[in-house]
């Protein structure tokens with residue numbers, strides 16, 4: 047637990063970096079926050095200092111009255127009380143205005159940070175979405191900017207609070223120095239001891255935060271899955287609720303055990319701090335009492351000293367714990383900076399993609415998934431001419447989808463290169479490159495938005511064009527029947543009138559989305575798996591019309607679909623085993639394709 051100088055320096059720079067980051071962000075986004083901070087320093091100081099000084103004047107006047115002083119002492123005492131109450135009221139009102147205003151800003155920053163994290167997670171390389179380290183960093187960023195650090199406002203509040211306490215400390219020190227100077231060393235020594243033990247407790251809590259990031263993520267995942275209505279069928283039919291609740295309980299138990307262990311470790315430190323507090327208070331009271339009894343100070347001074355010494359102790363305590371607290375908060379919040387700067391998994395190119403026709407070429411491509419030893423694809427060599435329709439077939443796990451993911455540059459190849467128009471795809475600007483493809487993956491996602499939004503997604507929604515693609519995919523009639531047509535929300539997550547589409551309708555929606563994107567290369571990965579035979583036949587028949595003169599890559603288990611394609615690539619044993627037209631491959635005796643085709647044809651003939 048003891049840090050070496052190098053670690054201490056690194057920690058200081060983390061704190062400084064996070065604090066400067068938050069100050070800069072606040073200054074750029076909400077400069078008015080600083081006006082609130084200055085006001086709150088003023089209010090905090092005023093509030094505390096009058097509670098130390100004013101009672102002295104009231105008590106001295108009261109003592110003068112008791113000692114037989116004139117009526118003018120009563121008047122002065124009453125005046126002091128009015129001023130005291132008036133100032134208190136003024137500072138209370140001001141402080142509640144400041145609190146309300148800063149709460150609004152806090153909400154704003156919380157949402158802003160959530161959006162930033164979400165945006166960045168989406169912009170991260172796809173590869174990182176499967177990288178446990180990247181996912182843990184994301185989790186830590188979310189939690190670190192949430193209740194652990196209090197977010198931007200939590201950190202800045204803590205920082206301004208320290209400044210407020212420093213100002214107060216200076217004021218109270220003057221008061222104590224003038225009345226009971228020996229109190230200062232007593233307070234300072236007790237505080238040093240308390241701070242050391244407080245720092246130890248903070249360190250224990252921080253270590254536990256880092257340890258819990260993974261279990262928090264798994265716990266959150268299980269709860270999220272349990273609450274997802276769309277998984278209701280599987281969870282019920284496979285009776286997996288108990289298993290999932292069991293998992294949630296397991297991680298919840300892990301968290302509880304960790305918190306209990308943290309409490310156990312920190313409570314010994316709390317005991318030491320309590321003892322030091324008691325010893326300090328006893329010494330202070332004896333000392334001030336002695337001064338009062340020996341008439342070295344007045345009764346008013348006595349009260350001021352008691353109040354002042356308590357304020358001195360607490361403001362110094364708050365400064366020291368505040369520094370520790372802000373360093374702890376900054377440590378948590380720094381996870382956000384780390385996430386936002388998480389290194390890209392892929393090289394980013396800058397070349398523009400030329401318009402017009404595109405030739406795709408895989409040259410000696412080999413690939414294994416990140417953190418995996420085994421090659422999924424080896425020696426892939428294929429050229430796809432512009433406008434060509436290629437069918438990819440092969441058994442499950444042969445690497446067909448992986449081939450598509452590599453082409454879309456969701457992953458970078460391990461060996462060889464992929465060229466588009468003779469240029470390595472790594473050299474292209476990523477966004478521009480991805481615009482080349484309209485892909486329907488097997489595990490495509492529809493969202494709980496309107497039908498229109500689901501089809502247009504990032505493109506501008508043009509109802510005429512949407513209806514056109516709906517007709518092409520055979521979904522137009524179904525959408526017409528929906529009460530709100532294109533405005534109908536999918537799923538019932540946010541709209542009780544939302545519609546639940548059948549598997550086939552969902553697939554047609556995904557195909558419509560791909561067609562709407564109007565990209566030059568269309569890729570359909572098993573697009574007909576959930577379609578009924580008639581719809582499947584329609585899609586096959588219309589396939590050439592649907593994609594027009596565009597390049598199309600089509601993965602299917604139904605080999606009859608291959609007849610509609612110019613070329614067929616058969617994936618087996620991690621590579622392309624056969625390549626040619628339907629007629630060429632069907633003629634190879636004992637060939638993979640001819641055997642697969644013969645096997646399937648039996649069913650179609652019968």
Ligand code: ADP
Pocket residue numbers: 176415418422440441442443444445446447448449
């Ligand atoms: P196909 O589309 O032909 O069914 P895939 O391309 O989906 O096959 O998968 C090829 C192989 O790669 C399989 O062995 C599969 O388990 C593995 N694989 C797929 N995705 C991943 C991944 N994200 N990480 C590690 N291995 C994967």
